[in-house]
Amino acid sequence: MPQAQIIDGKAIAESVRGEITERAAKLLSETGKRPGLAVILVGEDPASQVYVRNKDRAAEACGFHSVKHTMPADSSEDAVLGMVDQLNNDPDIHGILVQLPLPGHIDESKVLRLIKPEKDVDGFHPINVGLLTAGERDSALVPCTPAGSLVLLKRTLGDTLSGKNAVVVGRSNIVGKPMASLLLQESCTVTIAHSRTKALPDVVRAADIVVAAVGRPEMVKGDWIKPGATVVDVGINRIPAPEKGEGKSRLVGDVAFEEAAEHAGAITPVPGGVGPMTIAMLMVNTLTAARRLMGLPEDEPLF
Ligand SMILES: NC(=O)C1=CN([C@@H]2O[C@H](COP(=O)(O)OP(=O)(O)OC[C@H]3O[C@@H](n4cnc5c(N)ncnc54)[C@H](OP(=O)(O)O)[C@@H]3O)[C@@H](O)[C@H]2O)C=CC1
Numbered sequence: 580m581p582q583a584q585i586i587d588g589k590a591i592a593e594s595v596r597g598e599i600t601e602r603a604a605k606l607l608s609e610t611g612k613r614p615g616l617a618v619i620l621v622g623e624d625p626a627s628q629v630y631v632r633n634k635d636r637a638a639e640a641c642g643f644h645s646v647k648h649t650m651p652a653d654s655s656e657d658a659v660l661g662m663v664d665q666l667n668n669d670p671d672i673h674g675i676l677v678q679l680p681l682p683g684h685i686d687e688s689k690v691l692r693l694i695k696p697e698k699d700v701d702g703f704h705p706i707n708v709g710l711l712t713a714g715e716r717d718s719a720l721v722p723c724t725p726a727g728s729l730v731l732l733k734r735t736l737g738d739t740l741s742g743k744n745a746v747v748v749g750r751s752n753i754v755g756k757p758m759a760s761l762l763l764q765e766s767c768t769v770t771i772a773h774s775r776t777k778a779l780p781d782v783v784r785a786a787d788i789v790v791a792a793v794g795r796p797e798m799v800k801g802d803w804i805k806p807g808a809t810v811v812d813v814g815i816n817r818i819p820a821p822e823k824g825e826g827k828s829r830l831v832g833d834v835a836f837e838e839a840a841e842h843a844g845a846i847t848p849v850p851g852g853v854g855p856m857t858i859a860m861l862m863v864n865t866l867t868a869a870r871r872l873m874g875l876p877e878d879e880p881l882f
């Protein structure tokens with residue numbers, strides 16, 4: 580029986596998207612322009628197709644101009660770079676997202692570096708990475724998943740992050756590292772754990788805040804969670820669910836949810852936790868990019 584507060588990422592994402600819809604309407608009435616988001620998808624990975632469709636839908640629901648460029652899996656690197664270049668120069672596009680992972684023959688870092696930092700709504704360009712780590716978060720575009728995770732933490736804990744022990748499990752450029760930067764900027768004492776970390780359960784046991792971004796189904800166990808800790812589960816793992824019928828699958832996080840909920844003070848579910856926030860923050864970043872590119876003053880930050 581879960582005792583923890585379940586953090587409703589879906590509801591919080593809806594409220595963020597509602598705010599963005601209002602701000603986009605205001606922008607439209609002031610300038611006659613809509614924020615424009617372009618997503619590039621190379622190949623036909625079914626999970627990526629689902630995410631890209633969700634992003635496209637959310638953008639339209641917020642009143643954005645949204646375009647999706649689906650390119651064949653065997654597209655050349657030059658073709659992808661050419662598409663980025665075209666979108667960099669398109670005045671109706673304020674945000675460019677290249678869905679990852681890219682096929683193996685394409686140099687990911689080369690593609691990400693070509694995106695104009697001002698249009699880099701994923702926050703993966705070295706300029707944005709640098710601004711974030713230099714403590715200039717408010718002039719950067721911040722990666723959507725860590726930003727969304729921070730919004731969930733702030734909505735749950737209020738302004739009490741300062742001085743808390745935060746453990747981020749995972750050190751990817753997409754989630755773990757930027758998450759650690761954000762928590763450090765909130766004055767948490769931050770530990771980054773990874774596959775070489777020794778005595779991981781004990782490291783996690785010291786955490787007031789746990790962010791799990793590992794990509795291993797239910798790896799973080801209930802008895803690793805300090806009583807009352809706040810747990811953010813970033814993991815999205817699709818595992819077979821024969822009980823739901825042949826060939827069916829279900830989504831689980833990187834945390835053993837039922838067990839962890841017996842120890843945690845608050846915990847995000849999967850699905851319905853960080854995932855919807857990622858998409859909401861993409862809308863936030865696209866609107867921010869649009870206002871900056873148009874030379875307009877920025878709206879009140881949402882986190
Ligand atoms: N909800 C959302 O919106 C999003 C969810 N995700 C999900 O988040 C998860 C993480 O994604 P991502 O960061 O891209 O994944 P990566 O595979 O890039 O990184 C995983 C990290 O976990 C570490 N790790 C792997 N195994 C262990 C272990 N046994 N013990 C401790 N650490 C370990 C790795 O360590 P090392 O560096 O040493 O190899 C690595 O740093 C995935 O489930 C992904 O699907 C990702 C993006 C968005």
Ligand SMILES: Nc1nc(=O)c2c([nH]1)NC[C@@H]1CN(c3ccc(C(=O)N[C@@H](CCC(=O)O)C(=O)O)cc3)C=[N+]21
Pocket residue numbers: 629630633676677678679680701723724815830849850851852853854855857858
């Ligand atoms: N350039 C780039 N930027 C990304 O932000 C990016 C990416 N590449 N590649 C893949 C990962 C993964 N990701 C998710 C987005 C939404 C959900 C999401 O909406 N999840 C829902 C439901 C998911 C479902 O039912 O399948 C939920 O957790 O409730 C999940 C995962 C973004 N990613």
